[in-house]
Amino acid sequence: MIIRNITHSDNLAIKTIIQDALKSRGFDLPGTAYFDPQLADLTSYYAATPNAAYWVLELDGEVIGGVGIAPWQDGICELQKLYLKDSAQGHGYSNLLMKTALAYAATHYETCYLETLKELDVACRLYEKFGFTLLDQPLPGSEHTAMDAWYLLTFK
Numbered sequence: 001m002i003i004r005n006i007t008h009s010d011n012l013a014i015k016t017i018i019q020d021a022l023k024s025r026g027f028d029l030p031g032t033a034y035f036d037p038q039l040a041d042l043t044s045y046y047a048a049t050p051n052a053a054y055w056v057l058e059l060d061g062e063v064i065g066g067v068g069i070a071p072w073q074d075g076i077c078e079l080q081k082l083y084l085k086d087s088a089q090g091h092g093y094s095n096l097l098m099k100t101a102l103a104y105a106a107t108h109y110e111t112c113y114l115e116t117l118k119e120l121d122v123a124c125r126l127y128e129k130f131g132f133t134l135l136d137q138p139l140p141g142s143e144h145t146a147m148d149a150w151y152l153l154t155f156k
Contacts, residue, residue, distance in 0.1 A: 001057065001058070001059045001093075002057075002058050003055050003056070003057050003058075003096060003097065003100050004055060004056060004058065005053060005054070005055060005056075006042055006043050006046065006054040006055065006056050006066065007043060008041075008043045008044075010042075010043065010056050010063050010066075011040065011041055011042055011043055013056075013062075013063040014042055014054075014056060014063065014066050014081075014083075015039050015040055015042070017063070017064070017065060017066070017083050017084070017085055018033055018034070018039065018081060018083045019034055019039070020085075020086075021083050021084075021085075021086070022034045024086065025119075025120075027117065027146070029146050030145075030146070031143075031144055031145035031146030031147070032144060032146045032147075033080075033081055033144065042054050042066075042068070042081070046068060046070065049070050049071065050071065051069075051070075051071055051077070051108040051109070052068065052069060052070040052071060052077075053068065053069055053101075053104055054066060054067070054068035054069075054080075054081070055067055055068070055097065055100050055101065057084070057088075057093055057096065057097055059088070064084060064085045064087075064088040064093070065082075065083055065084035065085060065088055065093055065094075065097060066081065066082075066083065066097070067079065067080070067081065067082040067083075067097040067098070067100065067101045068080040068081050068082075068101070069101050069104055069105045069108075069109075069112075071109075072113050072139065072141070073139070073141065075109055075110040075111060076109060076110070076111045076112070076113055076139070077105050077108065077109040077111070077112050077113070078112070078113050078114060078115075079098075079101055079102075079105070079112055079113070079114040080114075082094065082097060082098070082101075082123070084097075089122075094123075094126055095126070098126065098130050102130065102153070105155070106155040109155065110154065110155055110156050111152060111153065111154050111155065112132075112152070112153045112155070113139055113150070113151070113152050113153075114127060114132065114150070114151045115138060115142060115144050115147040115149070115150050115151075116147060116149045116150075116151070117146070117147060117148055117149060118148050118149045120149075124149060124151075127151050128151075130153065131153050132151035132152060132153045133151060133152055133153070134149065134150070134151055135150040135151065135152055137150065138150045139152075
């Protein structure tokens with residue numbers, strides 16, 4: 001198992017993992033990552049964005065998940081697109097991806113923000129385990145209008 005930066009050859013695999021995960025839970029809706037315009041080419045999106053990165057988790061030569069960090073506002077980044085194949089869930093891989101993303105974020109930002117759905121209770125527990133605090137409302141500028149849970153983690 002390795003965690004590495006995304007490459008162009010990973011784009012389709014990650015797009016499929018994200019869209020399959022959302023669709024299987026009935027979240028293939030406008031206002032979710034399912035329709036993000038950069039989803040087809042995450043490599044170029046993250047490469048072109050300063051202080052941003054996306055990592056994939058590869059197991060036995062197969063991409064099984066990923067996570068990203070990108071700027072939100074001054075001093076604040078956003079944890080983005082943490083997804084695993086359904087078959088890869090329950091093995092601690094999300095913890096490894098979170099550690100990778102947050103270690104990077106802590107060197108570039110003061111605070112990390114994320115948006116999710118309350119219904120994804122396993123994900124919400126993961127975020128809280130890593131020290132994220134649930135907010136009452138989204139930070140200004142949110143494009144994912146279908147989200148109903150917003151979290152913040154301060155590094156400093």
